[in-house]
Amino acid sequence: DQQVKQNSPSLSVQEGRISILNCDYTNSMFDYFLWYKKYPAEGPTFLISISSIKDKNEDGRFTVFLNKSAKHLSLHIVPSQPGDSAVYFCAASADTGNQFYFGTGTSLTVIP
Amino acid sequence: ETGVTQTPRHLVMGMTNKKSLKCEQHLGHNAMYWYKQSAKKPLELMFVYNFKEQTENNSVPSRFSPECPNSSHLFLHLHTLQPEDSALYLCASSLQFRADTQYFGPGTRLTVL
Numbered sequence: 001d002q003q004v005k006q007n008s009p010s011l012s013v014q015e016g017r018i019s020i021l022n023c024d025y026t027n028s029m030f031d032y033f034l035w036y037k038k039y040p041a042e043g044p045t046f047l048i049s050i051s052s053i054k055d056k057n058e059d060g061r062f063t064v065f066l067n068k069s070a071k072h073l074s075l076h077i078v079p080s081q082p083g084d085s086a087v088y089f090c091a092a093s094a095d096t097g098n099q100f101y102f103g104t105g106t107s108l109t110v111i112p
Numbered sequence: 113e114t115g116v117t118q119t120p121r122h123l124v125m126g127m128t129n130k131k132s133l134k135c136e137q138h139l140g141h142n143a144m145y146w147y148k149q150s151a152k153k154p155l156e157l158m159f160v161y162n163f164k165e166q167t168e169n170n171s172v173p174s175r176f177s178p179e180c181p182n183s184s185h186l187f188l189h190l191h192t193l194q195p196e197d198s199a200l201y202l203c204a205s206s207l208q209f210r211a212d213t214q215y216f217g218p219g220t221r222l223t224v225l
Binding site: 034042091102104 | 153202
């Protein structure tokens, strides 16, 4: 059973607007979360992370929000740019675990 | 060269062939990983090496055989694969083992005929 889910396989957003990518998880032991971005023909690249002691982490245009009670995290990109068009993966890990669990990814298209 | 590199980038092989995938990291990391990415599925962890020692084998069939001669190099030896093994194989590394940010290579797109 998938422990990390990204229920939206794709998302289209107009340039300059906000992109919101969502991720849900089932394991309450998860305490460290990451977002990766992947362009075609390239490996995933690390974007931003958050640990469970925080509910928000910001890095430039990218902000990750964590709602532990809902077991939900989201990535906000503001303002969205055409270069942000990529597949975004969320991943989660438990301190007692030894691996990250990845979602299936959301393909974001930013329309100029 | 920096980061995590993988060769070859594309590989087509028959079911009776033997081939190897290579991964090299130039980041001074101590842990290396092999992942499999199939269409519409999440990344699946296959193997983990920490300081050249295998610490994880996620029930991977024996037709996949990893090798880690040192902390910078990781191989995946392939033998008698099946068409359903066609996928993108990604190598990653991290400074520390366990829950540390992983840095990925570009992947090898494998097609098994």
